[in-house]
Amino acid sequence: MRRVSAARCKGALVATAAVLAAVVVPSGCSSSGSGCRSTSVRVAPPQVADVQAAFDVSATVTASGHPVAGVPVAVWGWGRPPGQTSELGGQLGSAVTGADGTATVHIPATVPGGALNSLNRLNGTEFVRVSAEAAAATVGGQAYCASKGEAPVACGSGRCMVGR
Secondary structure (H helix, E strand, C coil): CCCCCHHHHHHHHHHHHHHHHHHCCCCCCCCCCCCCECCEEEECCCEECCCCCCEEEEEEEEECCEECCCCEEEEEEEEECCCCCCCEEEEEEEEECCCCCEEEEEECCCCCCCCCCHHHHHCCCEEEEEEEEECCEEECCEEECCEEEEEECEECCCCCECCC
């Protein structure tokens, strides 16, 4: 039987723990953004008079309460099929944050008998919420983490049925 000293085992355990700790991704950061600065996304609830009318979705990206310019933001719409609790999602568009940290995606009006807008991906559902995802980005030499936010949709008619 071979004896191994406790000090040797302890050293192996410390080395194993160090390797494992190196692959753990910090909470709130993307796997590609270790060491990135944490961000948050605030989505303004869109006021939709009618799902066929034009409207905007705005999302503001901040780090430590300060706006972050130059961050790509993807905006998604979410709809709930009748009689279901699950939701379907579709990307409505994307934009880059300006100096005030805000990215705005304009959803154009649906033209009767003409072009469809990006909201048509949710056809047959009740448009219930929007979400925005700020991508991990490096701006001015500073790495920022990816983050998400969401907001409910407020409809003038009470319900926003898409395609009906």
